[in-house]
Amino acid sequence: MKAVVCNQFGPPEDLTLEESETPTPGEGQLLVEVKASPVTFPDTLMLEDKYQFKAPVPYVPGGEVAGLVSQVGDGVTGFSEGDRVVATCGVTGGFATHALVKASDARVLPDSVGFAESTGLGYAHGTTYYGLKERAKLQEGETLLVLGAGGHLGVSAIELGKLMGATVIAAASTEAKLETCRNAGADHTINYSTEDLKLRAKELTGGKGCDVIYDPVGGDYAEAALRASAWGGRFLVIGFTAGIPSIPLNLTLLKSCSIVGVFYGAMAAKEPELHSQLMGELVGFIADGSLTPGVSERYPLDQAAVALRRLMDREATGKIVVEP
Helix, strand or coil: CEEEEECCCCCHHHCEEEECCCCCCCCCEEEEEEEEEEECHHHHHHHCCCCCCCCCCCECCCCEEEEEEEEECCCCCCCCCCCEEEEECCCCCCCECEEEEEHHHEEECCCCCCHHHHCCHHHHHHHHHHHHHHHCCCCCCCEEEECCCCEHHHHHHHHHHHHCCCEEEEEECCHHHHHHHHHHCCCEEEECCCCCHHHHHHHHCCCCCEEEEEECCCCCHHHHHHHCEEEEEEEEECCCCCCCCCCCCHHHHHHCCEEEECCHHHHHHHCHHHHHHHHHHHHHHHHCCCCCCCCCEEECHHHHHHHHHHHHCCCCCECEEECC
8 A cells, every 4th residue: 555654743745655565454443445535734733743632653644534445344334345435544544545444433425425525524524513513503594603714624614504504704814715615605705814803794794793603713813703703602612723812701701602612523532422423414415415515626645745735834725635
């Protein structure tokens, strides 16, 4: 098999493409012939040893795969060789021609669902669906403000927010990213590099404010977004691409609003039944056509470093996929 390997922490340009023996699945595992693996922000953090999970080097980046079951390990039921699947593989191992995954972390894909389109369900759509449905209890007719809306997570929030019946306001830093948001279905957009985020969000909601804030960005935008929340609003803490913010807690009192953490990976470990339910619903949405995740950029395995650099430099919009 071939795999992209991080032998030392540093920039993606230090990654190497290496040959190694194809592994054999152990008990409860599947060996997947990888057809697509999403490039995610945690992948970039791990390369520089800045992520909450410390991957010991050498390791293969990539935490999710879609492809064909190549071998079935002992004790596995419900899967056969040749099945089309999407699966998480922990946080490493995806940027390769083959990957080992736990059978419990895999879902069979309908024939109508593309490999590249299905990837990122665990990282982006899984995080977002868990956040919107379980943590924010987003209701039809409510207003959802999405920060960092031009990225993979942001686009998933636009898509699922619309699917759940919300009015979606997408906020991003460039017109190119906002065009991606509009194509994904956003009702309104805010360019927070040229517009006042709080004032514009208030204007777009007739002064009421936003019922749910989806924030994978943090930094200076978090407080402005919280100030734009409605009475009883819910602020979802997704991530911190712009840094960890300091929030004046008096705002939560004045607005009777909530700041809610969304840790999808921990939920999957602590509540496997809920994780399985949400993943099943997401695959169902794609299968019946109610959700059509797009793919912005595709790279072969030997250009995985280019894909990672695009994400690190914030030049990418939507979802980037490596296709071995």
